[in-house]
Amino acid sequence: MPLPSQPTGARRPRAMVIDGAWRALGPGLESLSGPGGAPLTRTVKLIVLPLIVRPALHPDLAADFLAPEPAARLDALIRESGGRLVATAQWFTLLKRTRRALGVVAGNPQDLYFQRCFELAAEHGEPGADAGALARAVVEDVADADGGRTVDALKRYLADATQHARLEKELGVAWEERQLTPAADTAVAVALAGEVLEACGGVEEPRNSPSYMSMVEAGLGELLGRALWAHASGIWGRDDLPAHLGLTERELPPRPRVGRGASTATLPAPLDRTLYERLFVVLQSSTRRDELPTVPELVGREVGRSCAPLGLCDETLRVAVLLGGQLAVGLDPLGIDESGPGRTAAHRAVNSRWRREASVLRARRMTVSPRPDPDGGVLEALAQDLRTPWTAYMRRLWVRLHGRDVRDAPLADAASAWSVLDGVARSVMMDHRARVRSALRTLTASAPPPAAVAEAAESRSA
Incomplete structure (x- = not known):
């Protein structure tokens, strides 16, 4: 091809x-x-x-x-x-x-x-x-304007021994009270997700699909979250993919803890994060902290949210995770599996956009005709990211939806949901492009000058 x-x-x-x-x-x-x-x-x-x-x-x-x-x-x-x-x-x-x-x-x-x-x-x-x-x-x-809604204020609040102990107890109770029994079959949920993606994706003005509100009213996003707690498999029609699609590094999402610190360089997968790490990301990335609740209220709400299905409270946002999962399993920037499951208008729109990227074209050539990687594996690692794009996509989608949940900003209709899903795809693509450019700049800067290469070649032939 x-x-x-x-x-x-x-x-x-x-x-x-x-x-x-x-x-x-x-x-x-x-x-x-x-x-x-x-x-x-x-x-x-x-x-x-x-x-x-x-x-x-x-x-x-x-x-x-x-x-x-x-x-x-x-x-x-x-x-x-x-x-x-x-x-x-x-x-x-x-x-x-x-x-x-x-x-x-x-x-x-x-x-x-x-x-x-x-x-x-x-x-x-x-x-x-x-x-x-x-x-x-x-x-x-x-x-x-922050009104005390800062990372430092969060750290001080959670550093208090009494607060810390109280919150750990509340987390334990909320976790034990979860409903662990998922519905017998998630096939209906995935099928409806495909209908929504077919209706919304790849058109200038996305059409609102009645299937979207049907999913919300039926609580299918919650169903997915409960299925992850119960270690369901085969949800996406592919046994080679974990049901959580990289939202956790564990087989099952762990019980959340309060935590005491966070670093953007070492953040765990979304469903593995502590209370502190979840709110750290919100406070670090927010440009309008005055729109957020106060730190005590933020923490109080996050206790319940972290123990809710998919770590989210609003059902429209949980349905967006389900839609995102159905989109993610069909992401194929390298064009390796054209016959994969769940191909919809949304998949065609996103995949065709990715395949026009120069960095993707190079990665595809590396995949089709693998050769020794002269750059020490840097570009090969970036190419590998394109073979498993669902993890980066789902993690960025969850962070964006979590931010909306904290701000009480649901997704009112399918068009709104598609705007978020497509925006995350563009963001992941742009991030990968930037990483490739950075790697190429580094490799170019460290490469020996042409004269040195010629001299080395002459010495080898002498």
């Missing part, structure tokens, strides 16, 4: 247009850029798209691939904003320095300050004589 091709004609990926325009702006953007000079993912997400491109006002700039005229307008929009972006970078550097001086450690500075820095640049230009006072006011304002 021929390898999938890039879009024909003069259409260009929007991400490539943004990257080219950004690099053309020149120096002064280092704090908003990655090591290779491209804009950071958060720069694009928080500044370039919502504040410069504004796809809601310019729908022709919202597509993944742009014709020459929209591409030229997008390029011009970014170049015209060059001065303001340089000022934004300067304000961000100043706010980070002020943040350290004030001892503020909670939250990601990019999430907290990027858009505020763009506003400062629009109002004041580059930092001037009064910039220090303005920066201090912004940092304090953002910190006050």
Whole structure:
């Protein structure tokens, strides 16, 4: 079967247009850029798209691939904003320095300050004589807006021995009171999930499927969670896949604990996380902590949520896990198993998008014609991720749904659910692309210069 091709004609990926325009702006953007000079993912997400491109006002700039005229307008929009972006970078550097001086450690500075820095640049230009006072006011304002909803506050709350013991007891009681007996058969749930994915996926305006509300009303998401507790198998029509699809590293989800610390670099699988780790992620990633409950209320609710089916309370979100699982088992970016189960419009849309990625094309060639990996296995490991894409997809989906559950933000209909499912697929794809680029930059930087290679070849032949 021929390898999938890039879009024909003069259409260009929007991400490539943004990257080219950004690099053309020149120096002064280092704090908003990655090591290779491209804009950071958060720069694009928080500044370039919502504040410069504004796809809601310019729908022709919202597509993944742009014709020459929209591409030229997008390029011009970014170049015209060059001065303001340089000022934004300067304000961000100043706010980070002020943040350290004030001892503020909670939250990601990019999430907290990027858009505020763009506003400062629009109002004041580059930092001037009064910039220090303005920066201090912004940092304090953002910190006050948290209302004590910070990682430090969570750590202090759970460090109290009395609180810790009480919460461990409550977790134990909630865990013992679970309903362990799942329904006899999950085939109906999976079949309905396929109907929803067929109705929603791959169309510009997803259709709302009555099957979605049927799933919610029947509690099929809860059914899946209870089935995982009972070690059900064969749920997805593939015996080679665990029923939990990587949501836990254990055979069965373990009883949650309170915990005392967390690190983004070593977070366990979602259903293996402690109370602290679950809320740590919510507080770290939130840009509007004022919309969250207070820390005591957050903790109290999380006790029940962590012992609920799939670690979620809202049934629409649990159904989204079921839909995501049905989508995940059919993800096939390498085009290895075209006859796999559950192929729907949603699978075709997501898989075709992935297969256009250059990194996927290389990984596919490595899979079809395996050869010794000259890079020491770095790219081979990234290719392996594409052979088992369901784990990364399900873990990112769960985190996103958990955040909605904490904020009481259900998914009202099938179109809303598909928006989340498709968004997670795009996010996983973009993350994999970034990791491949980073690996290639590292390999290029460590490669010997051509003269050295030629000299070594001559010495071997002598």
